[in-house]
Amino acid sequence: MKYNHIAAALAALAIGISASAQQALSSRAPVASPEINSDNTVTFRYRNAKAVKVLIQGDFLTSMSPVEMKEGQDGVWTYTSQPLEGELYLYDFIVDGERRNDPSNMYMSRDIATWTNFFTMSTRKDDKGWYYEVHDIPHGTLAKRWYDSPALGTVRRMSVYSPAGYEKSKGKYPVLYLLHGSGGDEDAWVDLGRTVQILDNLIAEGKAKPMIVVMPNGVYYNNAAPGYAVNMFQPTMSNSRSDSTKEIEDSFQDVISFVESNYRVATGRQNRAIAGLSMGSRQSCSISRSHPGTFSYIGMFSGAVPVNTPEEEAALAKQMDPKWAPKLYWIGVGSADGVKAHAIKIKEYCESKGYPVEYYESEGGHTWRNWRLYLTLFAQKIFK
């Protein structure tokens, strides 16, 4: 093979990966999937004439099990849902026993190491899906920044949302520190949590105060999300925690110091909130405890602080007994979440101490669907 021939072949290959993929997928036109119908049902389509059995699984189904798609004469498998409420929905296909993404839907999000298709829909203004969608309103800025953490001896990456108008304003803004869960990173609240869309929409509607939202990376082992860290690591649930004496919580002052010296922030406890999901909820508790008088609003989303034994209750008391009372402990948990009992214990503990507490129970479990909702609710409670 002559050199030019190889070069031409390589070029054709590299250009053609998507084209040839379409060919491999089907010799006919691609199918539209998902299609949101006028009655708010949603139709999913998948072309594969060779497949024997195709299932769909998704969080819009009322069935826990995947359901069968039906094959048409044209080799296109189809499933149409019940009418759905406004939401962000996740789904994928199971093709002859193997999970795969919908090749017709380029909207995908990564949760730890798994990519899943999603779509948003809203049936009216102000339904849940509406807050996760983009509207023709003023938009804030999202920045990916690196900060120095002397406590950990390294630089680390964070996502920072600043609201529309921040750059041209001379005003100072309150700050919400928003923490992810095990296996997550500084991209999680942005990509899975739709933080930018939720805040843009709440602020435009006058339902939340313009605020800065800081989303640091809460994983000790990695200083950045995959693709932005030095190694091409594979994230897992279990590589989030430190086995050393240094915990991510011990370095939180580095996060605050960076934010307060790099952004026009309003200081004082009344202008700082901290919230997190699951592991991040536990971190929110302990950081507020180790920074007494720093935060006035503490959000615990699907809080995973264990309170099953007297020792654990004592540990909770140690985390939750500041010398000062914040203006709000906000607790959100799903009725089917395994940590619901913990959340109730924390609520009861706050009540027994006379701390200001709000408890919100939603449907469902330990899911991003709930964490998006909790952020939407919590953001309306703070800095007011």
Next chain:
Amino acid sequence: MKYNHIAAALAALAIGISASAQQALSSRAPVASPEINSDNTVTFRYRNAKAVKVLIQGDFLTSMSPVEMKEGQDGVWTYTSQPLEGELYLYDFIVDGERRNDPSNMYMSRDIATWTNFFTMSTRKDDKGWYYEVHDIPHGTLAKRWYDSPALGTVRRMSVYSPAGYEKSKGKYPVLYLLHGSGGDEDAWVDLGRTVQILDNLIAEGKAKPMIVVMPNGVYYNNAAPGYAVNMFQPTMSNSRSDSTKEIEDSFQDVISFVESNYRVATGRQNRAIAGLSMGSRQSCSISRSHPGTFSYIGMFSGAVPVNTPEEEAALAKQMDPKWAPKLYWIGVGSADGVKAHAIKIKEYCESKGYPVEYYESEGGHTWRNWRLYLTLFAQKIFK
């Protein structure tokens, strides 16, 4: 089914999408893929005991056609490459005729509407792959910002890279405006082009001047990338161009005005460069022409300005005949690129006019592999 039962089921489903997916995929431990071996060969693995034929295609193969993977006793299909040079490589599998991504590799990038697995490797400092990887050096900031475009009557989104130290400096920085191709958006140069990594590395090595890189959205129909625009549109190659009288080039002053009033930029033509790939190359030409004396460095990566007829040559002359000479026209093209003849014509035109021109021909074709390389080279030529 009682309510609680449904809620519990939904919760289990939503939590379990990735867990059940792993189950569906295999009852055994996941396989590692890709694995970069000590001799710089790379091993790909894919577990699927039911598959009859599994191929791999990728831009590291010396063959244009996909090659067969070999099934082991354990149902794991394997392919090991030749020793590879440092690069960012793309690949996917074809399983019984259907293209699919590697379920073991969460590193994926989206090119228009197609997701493809990738990995980076470097065999020594300073090889190509090294520039696309993240190293333990100072990192710049990446911001996603919205700007007002009075010319188009809308707000639009852009990506802005600012180099390490920008925020704490009082200095002014030169600006590279970097344009994507058909079907792309403001995320393309960041995600596919590895712009942040390339600039961080070049600047840390002292090979490029610290500069701001502005990556606007050059698609008329959409004002932001998928997921950040009002509609959940499906990007295509063909929806990039305007069919109205307003072209994205006509609104470019809005981009410059926003950048120069929101960043500490050094003004004057010697501090402005503009470059783009394919469609963006054509836009770079015409924007430099319609903003005479604005840019001193013009980069044309796989330039697609047609020059096959006398009329097209006259049109080129009209684009390329400014009243002033820039310091550099830099032309990069692949030896197997279909637009190579155009690039040579442009080079010859510059030479005939006595314009300063550099022509760089690489292997391969109209691919991101080349555009990353051209950015790496062009960024070292400007602002010096």
